[in-house]
Amino acid sequence: HPDTLTTIMNMAGTYTDGLKDFIKAEEMFGLALDGHEKSLGKEHEWTKDCARGLNILLENMGRLEDKAALEKIYPESGL
Numbered sequence: 001h002p003d004t005l006t007t008i009m010n011m012a013g014t015y016t017d018g019l020k021d022f023i024k025a026e027e028m029f030g031l032a033l034d035g036h037e038k039s040l041g042k043e044h045e046w047t048k049d050c051a052r053g054l055n056i057l058l059e060n061m062g063r064l065e066d067k068a069a070l071e072k073i074y075p076e077s078g079l
């Protein structure tokens with residue numbers, strides 16, 4: 001359900017900003033992104049928001065190759 005996916009995405013933010021557990025945050029963003037893609041499609045704003053969050057996390061982790069790969073799928077995630 002999209003609301004559940006949004007909650008998972010919010011948890012990813014908590015793991016990122018509050019707990020500094022970037023590995024768990026990446027897992028949560030991945031779950032939310034996959035679910036949003038399947039239930040809402042790649043063009044839905046919630047899916048794009050999730051991709052942007054993951055993009056920021058990857059950049060903060062210094063994983064620029066993964067960030068670039070995500071931007072190929074979601075070009076607007078690098079905004």
